Amino acid sequence: xxxxxxxxxxxxxxxxxxxxxxxxxxxxxxxxxxxxxxxxxxxxxxxxxxxxxxxxxxxxxxxxxxxxxxxxxxxxxxxxxxxxxxxxxxxxxxxxxxxxxxxxxxxxxxxxxxxxxxxxxxxxxxxxxxxxxxxxxxxxxxxxxxxxxxxxxxxxxxxxxxxxxxxxxxxxxxxxxxxxxxxxxxxxxxxxxxxxxxxxxxxxxxxxxxxxxxxxxxxxxxxxxxxxxxxxxxxxxxxxxxxxxxxxxxxxxxxxxxxxxxxxxxxxxxxxxxxxxxxxxxxxxxxxxxxxxxxxxxxxxxxxxxxxxxxxxxxxxxxxxxxxxxxxxxxxxxxxxxxxxxxxxxxxxxxxxxxxxxxxxxxxxxxxxxxxxxxxxxxxxxxxxxxxxxxxxxxxxxxxxxxxxxxxxxxxxxxxxxxxxxxxxxxxxxxxxxxxxxxxxxxxxxxxxxxxxxxxxxxxxxxxxxxxxxxxxxxxx
Ligand SMILES: Cc1ncc(COP(=O)(O)O)c(C=O)c1O
Numbered sequence: 001x002x003x004x005x006x007x008x009x010x011x012x013x014x015x016x017x018x019x020x021x022x023x024x025x026x027x028x029x030x031x032x033x034x035x036x037x038x039x040x041x042x043x044x045x046x047x048x049x050x051x052x053x054x055x056x057x058x059x060x061x062x063x064x065x066x067x068x069x070x071x072x073x074x075x076x077x078x079x080x081x082x083x084x085x086x087x088x089x090x091x092x093x094x095x096x097x098x099x100x101x102x103x104x105x106x107x108x109x110x111x112x113x114x115x116x117x118x119x120x121x122x123x124x125x126x127x128x129x130x131x132x133x134x135x136x137x138x139x140x141x142x143x144x145x146x147x148x149x150x151x152x153x154x155x156x157x158x159x160x161x162x163x164x165x166x167x168x169x170x171x172x173x174x175x176x177x178x179x180x181x182x183x184x185x186x187x188x189x190x191x192x193x194x195x196x197x198x199x200x201x202x203x204x205x206x207x208x209x210x211x212x213x214x215x216x217x218x219x220x221x222x223x224x225x226x227x228x229x230x231x232x233x234x235x236x237x238x239x240x241x242x243x244x245x246x247x248x249x250x251x252x253x254x255x256x257x258x259x260x261x262x263x264x265x266x267x268x269x270x271x272x273x274x275x276x277x278x279x280x281x282x283x284x285x286x287x288x289x290x291x292x293x294x295x296x297x298x299x300x301x302x303x304x305x306x307x308x309x310x311x312x313x314x315x316x317x318x319x320x321x322x323x324x325x326x327x328x329x330x331x332x333x334x335x336x337x338x339x340x341x342x343x344x345x346x347x348x349x350x351x352x353x354x355x356x357x358x359x360x361x362x363x364x365x366x367x368x369x370x371x372x373x374x375x376x377x378x379x380x381x382x383x384x385x386x387x388x389x390x391x392x393x394x395x396x397x398x399x400x401x402x403x404x405x406x407x408x409x410x411x412x413x414x415x416x417x418x419x420x421x422x423x424x425x426x427x428x429x430x431x432x433x434x435x436x437x438x439x440x441x442x443x444x445x446x447x448x449x450x451x452x453x454x455x456x457x458x459x460x461x462x463x464x465x466x467x468x469x470x471x472x473x474x475x476x477x
Pocket of ligand 1: 114115116179180181182183206246251279281307308309310311315320
């Protein structure tokens with residue numbers, strides 16, 4: 001199969017079967033707009049009529065007619081004995097989406113932001129089955145005001161899932177259902193602020209997390225990160241009472257916390273009574289290294305473990321969890337109850353059913369393969385276009401780090417990339433003051449189809465070359 005050949009699922013076609021007579025028109029329209037927007041890049045090979053018809057459960061004639069119409073309009077090349085391919089057309093419209101990062105709002109053609117999972121991979125039909133199951137089976141009480149911690153059915157399923165996948169012995173009584181990691185952090189941060197705590201953050205780490213902590217009344221202290229993860233000597237020196245870490249896959253550098261640092265950090269927590277907030281946000285998404293166990297197992301009474309379905313399933317789900325030590329749990333539940341009462345019981349029941357049926361595990365296994373293919377396509381394209389740049393943080397997650405030489409300013413490459421319709425982020429987007437690490441770009445690959453990757457990376461390389469020609473602006477000393 002050619003490297004540019006798409007699978008039917010990559011086309012993201014969604015047919016509304018209640019309009020049976022118009023299935024062909026729907027297929028045609030969706031393929032046309034994907035080609036016009038650049039989502040289906042010129043040169044991509046589409047599935048054969050037979051394969052696509054089987055995958056979409058429509059008759060072959062429907063696909064034949066749709067392809068023929070698009071060929072007549074100049075969008076497709078139909079060749080005897082070969083799959084149809086997308087023609088290079090001069091009227092491609094940029095794909096329009098909003099950038100919601102610290103960078104300016106831009107119109108973007110290639111979304112390479114590091115947080116973005118593959119939204120097209122969301123298992124809509126399977127989720128719908130769980131939602132339907134939840135609604136038809138739920139006792140009336142579950143549709144009313146519920147325990148602010150979340151419904152017991154979900155907390156029990158989450159405890160099983162965390163045991164099965166992350167080796168955690170979780171007591172469902174100590175699990176709190178949140179809208180995600182950010183929400184869990186905001187609740188914990190409010191409790192810590194009310195206790196007068198000082199909180200440290202890996203520097204760099206997710207910019208939103210600092211903002212949330214500040215909103216809660218804390219002053220975030222940046223703790224340096226090196227190739228082995230957070231510097232525990234600096235945690236001690238900073239005299240913080242709590243520290244947020246991403247040990248399995250440091251965000252954004254992609255390093256894993258080394259074994260001796262894990263032991264040192266838990267020792268710090270025990271000796272000082274400090275709290276470790278462990279954000280295990282994408283632990284399941286690893287490709288070529290063995291899973292790294294959570295810190296939580298080393299010091300359950302000193303670790304607040306937070307996780308989320310928003311990256312593994314979809315940010316639209318807005319469901320996550322926190323497994324909390326005794327001395328924090330009640331206060332966090334109180335904060336949650338005071339702010340949002342509780343989260344949607346219906347969505348919680350749907351996630352509980354999705355977990356119980358093993359669909360969450362299956363979805364992650366499926367997406368791991370998709371993401372690994374996309375990551376490999378990105379690395380291959382980077383090797384071809386930017387062979388001199390070091391690429392790191394590739395073993396897990398949804399993005400890689402492309403390190404920049406001192407001769408090129410990060411801000412220049414980002415501006416050049418934005419001008420070419422690329423949405424990317426940089427290490428300094430996620431840096432607190434005193435950040436002294438390397439400059440680099442965060443390139444996400446989860447939402448970009450493999451055949452499109454070389455086009456996106458060619459634009460990135462052009463942005464890099466244009467920045468190389470500019471003199472580097474140095475800060476006045
Ligand atoms: C470091 C990190 N933690 C957690 C999350 C997930 O956050 P939430 O569950 O609030 O969507 C993300 C999402 O991008 C992230 O980058």
